[in-house]
Amino acid sequence: MxxxxxxxxxxxxxxxxxxxxxxxxxxxxxxxxxxxxxxxxxxxxxxxxxxxxxxxxxxxxxxxxxxxxxxxxxxxxxxxxxxxxxxxxxxxxxxxxxxxxxxxxxxxxxxxxxxxxxxxxxxxxxxxxxxxxxxxxxxxxxxxxxxxxxxxxxxxxxxxxxxxxxxxxxxxxxxxxxxxxxxxxxxxxxxxxxxxxxxxxxxxxxxxxxxxxxxxxxxxxxxxxxxxxxxxxxxxxxxxxxxxxxxxxxxxxxxQGGVDAIEKINRRKAQKLYEAIDNSGFYSNPIAAANRSLTNVPFVLGDETLNKAFLAESEAAGLLTLKGHRSVGGMRASLYNAMPEEGVDRLVAFMQDFERRYG
Structure with a gap:
């Protein structure tokens, strides 16, 4: 399985x-x-x-x-x-x-x-x-x-x-x-x-x-x-x-240690993904830093014509349901409590590899 x-x-x-x-x-x-x-x-x-x-x-x-x-x-x-x-x-x-x-x-x-x-x-x-x-x-x-x-x-x-x-x-x-x-x-x-x-x-x-x-x-x-x-x-x-x-x-x-413990993990997960976005010239997040969500991270690709390729390749890599809501487009990664940190690490690695190949 x-x-x-x-x-x-x-x-x-x-x-x-x-x-x-x-x-x-x-x-x-x-x-x-x-x-x-x-x-x-x-x-x-x-x-x-x-x-x-x-x-x-x-x-x-x-x-x-x-x-x-x-x-x-x-x-x-x-x-x-x-x-x-x-x-x-x-x-x-x-x-x-x-x-x-x-x-x-x-x-x-x-x-x-x-x-x-x-x-x-x-x-x-x-x-x-x-x-x-x-x-x-x-x-x-x-x-x-x-x-x-x-x-x-x-x-x-x-x-x-x-x-x-x-x-x-x-x-x-x-x-x-x-x-x-x-x-x-x-x-x-x-x-x-x-x-x-x-x-x-x-x-x-x-x-x-x-x-x-x-x-x-x-x-x-x-x-x-x-x-x-x-x-x-x-x-x-x-x-x-x-x-x-x-x-x-x-x-x-x-x-897991309760809400205090899971909050620390959640902040670490979100920081990893936001840093990957901010350190890239390929991805961007439009939300003001003070109001960036801890649990739902939208991002867009610099070239929207690559959206289909990003979604197809990410799904093939075992990273599911990254398509953004139809009203805002782009991508969205939801990092709820049950999302393991390994999942975020895998997503960041995929994004960096995708940027190297298409950026």
Whole structure:
């Protein structure tokens, strides 16, 4: 069996050790004679799986006791609608910081479900740098400020946590668990699982408990954070296997030394790739140095006519899914927690060899 290096932005690479353990437990989980995916979500065995996953996530992120951790469905995109539905029940407007495509999608949904105010935008610099704290202009009736910590497509990452009086809501889909964060600074954190957590099918929502009574009356139960909190994230049958696999990833991350340890590895991986780009006259990255993403590194070739050759040869070399998003073009390498440092070393060596041959 050959495992290649998968640089996909999501669904993304998973730790090999996790996949091997899931394989070994596929047919017979804990000697029970059935798979986790066949198990009742109400059974003691699965409830133990769920509780262990939540406890490990709380430990990894040092989630305070006055926060609920929810395992929901629908992905981060569904949370674009859940945010205004759950936070505008007592009036006010949602405020949004625009740093790229995912920020824009959240803003669009906010406008669809109520009034929304844009506090600042990166549009003026072509989404290559984040607006500074001084540029943020909240509305007087702000109910929350929403922003995306890391724009997966554009490769722009916030270099600060906004300082505001209103609850802070953050989409951390492509950066959660990649570096340490102070959860107490946020009212809500949400993240789709398929990048740094596990397979697609789960979205994690971490919400401060005092915000659980802010929902609009018309909020459907399946979109209501309090309903999920009150029912242990089992308002309906959850995505049990994705929940189980996410729990295995949390255990794997603890074995690596936790978020502090993985952040050091991630910074080393990103530095290697950015240095290879910056030291080249053949590749370039458009993002301002302060806002370069730790997890999603876009780059373009000096000669775009070589894109097809680059992608074909990189795939033949076992370096998969390097094509950039259709909206920005070029290439993109996603360096999530499960991407081993060897994969980045192989990518850098390939890029240097490609440049020697075609540059």
């Amino acid at each position: 050959t495992r290649h290096f998968n640089f996909c932005s999501g669904p993304a690479t998973l730790p090999t050790a996790v996949l091997e353990r899931a394989r070994d437990e596929m047919l017979d989980f804990e000697g029970r004679g059935l798979s986790v995916m066949e198990m009742s979500h109400r059974s003691e065995a699965f409830i133990a799986v769920a509780e262990r996953a939540e406890a490990n996530l709380r430990e990894l992120m040092q989630v305070p006791d006055n926060y609920s951790v929810l395992f929901m469905q629908g992905g981060a995109t569904q949370q674009f609608g859940c945010v205004p539905l759950n936070l505008l029940g007592k009036g006010g407007r949602g405020n949004y910081l625009d740093t790229g495509i995912w920020s824009q999608k959240a803003l669009k949904e906010g406008r669809h479900l109520g009034e929304a105010h844009m506090v600042a935008s990166s549009e003026g610099n072509g989404y290559t740098a984040a607006p500074g704290q001084e540029a943020l202009s909240l509305s007087e009736d702000a109910a929350y400020l929403h922003y995306c910590d890391n724009e997966t497509i554009g490769g722009l990452q916030m270099d600060y946590v906004p300082q505001v009086e209103t609850p802070l809501v953050c989409d951390m889909s492509s950066s959660i668990l990649s570096r340490t964060v102070d959860v107490s600074k946020f009212g809500v954190i949400y993240a789709g699982a398929q990048k740094n957590i596990g397979p697609a099918g789960i979205v994690i929502v971490i919400v401060r408990n005092d915000l659980l009574d802010q929902a609009r009356r018309e909020t459907p139960s399946m979109l209501n954070w309090k309903a999920f909190a009150d029912n242990g994230s089992m308002l309906n049958t959850p995505a049990t296997y994705a929940w189980y696999l996410s729990g295995l990833v949390f255990e794997w991350l603890k074995e």
